[in-house]
Amino acid sequence: MTASASTPRNAEPLRVGLVGAGLIARQHLLALARSPHFTPVGVASRTVVTAQALAGEFGLPVAAGSPAELVEKARPQALMVLVSPQAMAPVALQCMDLGLPLFLEKPVGLCVAEAEDAARAARETRTPNMVGFNRRYYSVFAKGLDKIHQRGRLLAVHIEGSERMAVARGTGRFAEDVLRAWLFANATHTIDLLRHFGGEPEVVHALCASLHEPLGDQFAACLRFPGGVLGSYVANWHSPGGWGVVLKGEGVSVEFRPLETGRATYADGSVEVIEPDACEAGLKAGFAGQLAAFAQLARTGVLAAPAQNLEGALLTMRLAERLAQGALPLG
Ligand SMILES: NC(=O)c1ccc[n+]([C@@H]2O[C@H](COP(=O)([O-])OP(=O)(O)OC[C@H]3O[C@@H](n4cnc5c(N)ncnc54)[C@H](OP(=O)(O)O)[C@@H]3O)[C@@H](O)[C@H]2O)c1
Incomplete structure (x- = not known):
């Protein structure tokens, strides 16, 4: 529903x-x-x-x-x-x-x-x-997942969450305590997508290093989700790259890079562009669906998937902490 x-x-x-x-x-x-x-x-x-x-x-x-x-x-x-x-x-x-x-x-x-x-x-x-x-409310994500499920199971979730740290610092808009906690303040957007697509990770093998940022700014992790779905998370905050998601299915791969655009590639080499819903045009992506979910919560007390409350957000924060555990200074 x-x-x-x-x-x-x-x-x-x-x-x-x-x-x-x-x-x-x-x-x-x-x-x-x-x-x-x-x-x-x-x-x-x-x-x-x-x-x-x-x-x-x-x-x-x-x-x-x-x-x-x-x-x-x-x-x-x-x-x-x-x-x-x-x-x-x-x-x-x-x-x-x-x-x-x-x-x-x-x-x-x-x-x-x-x-x-x-x-x-x-x-x-x-x-x-x-x-x-x-x-979580991007229409291209829902359509991409549909294309995977039409052909079988979701097999893997790969996420690149590279932050543009120099840009964030250069704007002068953010307080130093926010910049130092950027892992939680902003990187949680892409870390949350691991849970959105894969569910709660059952196994996490994470490596983290720090070039400049105290909580880490170089990330490489392998994950296993329920049902055996495998995943990876990489992020290099001082290198060009940005955010990207790749979902692997049976005979189909779906890629979102930048996140607001999607394309599906099939086993025969054909490629299909995934268009966002027309009603999202002119609005920040996902905001319309997010408002509909909040209205339902306010009217009925029911928070429907894929929305997250503070308990869900806490799981994302804990996953972020896990990905950054033991960050070593780069030699
Ligand atoms: N979902 C997304 O994609 C996304 C994107 C950007 C930002 N965000 C989040 O949205 C939030 C706001 O970001 P923004 O870019 O709008 O920031 P912003 O332009 O700096 O605006 C922050 C607003 O919060 C007000 N404020 C600060 N402390 C307050 C307090 N103690 N009580 C009441 N008002 C207070 C400020 O007040 P005054 O100016 O009146 O002093 C200002 O109006 C952040 O938490 C950010 O992480 C989310």
Whole structure:
């Protein structure tokens, strides 16, 4: 069952409030503007003028200086927490006291301990929650997996997760503690895809080295997933390469590089381009499907696959930690 299929026809859109008014809040507002599931009713940010500027641009009735003020003035039925990576875990904890379903951008925490605290707090406060691993909702991924399953089993999952570390450092947009924790702050996007495609790894053999970054920046790992599916993860953060996924099936290989584009190659040498859904055009990929899943969670309390809550995000954080274990300085 898809998330949208479970939303009752003619259901009133849910009133949603945004916490955080930066670049990703803007992307979510563009997706919300096209979503039948939500009406954005206000935005809160640390600096109220930032919230006012974004609210003015998108015609939102309320701009607030805190999540509590947003809830009091805009009466949302759900909240999206979209603040800077170093503020995600503390602001998420703050929002759990407001009694609303939460969509949380990744990373909820810059280390495993912070992610554990957030997951525990959500459990204790019984807060329905979803973490924004939007790549799980790429239409090209779903179509590529279909092509594998039409011909048999998924045999292997190979992921390249090379971060562009020099670019990240060069922008000046990220605090040093976020850059030092980049493994959790950003590399978890591709590490999460190992779990998305393969399931929970049963065996991980990981090697890691560090040219510059304290938690490692050179990764090579072999994994085994349920059903004997094999996988690999490689990442070299100071070399050109970027992100890529290759899925191996019976007589078919599917490749996504960059991740937003797909192509299937068959045993006879023929190649088929995999196009994204037309409804994704103009939006950040995966955001529409992600919103539909969050609406279903907010309406019914059910978090449908492939969505991840804080417990799932914690498994991804732990896998990231495992891949980086024992990082050795490059000689
Ligand atoms: N899923 C994806 O593909 C994707 C892509 C990019 C980013 N992200 C995630 O989205 C989040 C936001 O990224 P961004 O690029 O939008 O960052 P950004 O442009 O720096 O904006 C961050 C926003 O958070 C607000 N903020 C910071 N601390 C706060 C606090 N304690 N309370 C309330 N508001 C606070 C800032 O407030 P003021 O400016 O008002 O002071 C700003 O409006 C990050 O966690 C990032 O990892 C996800």
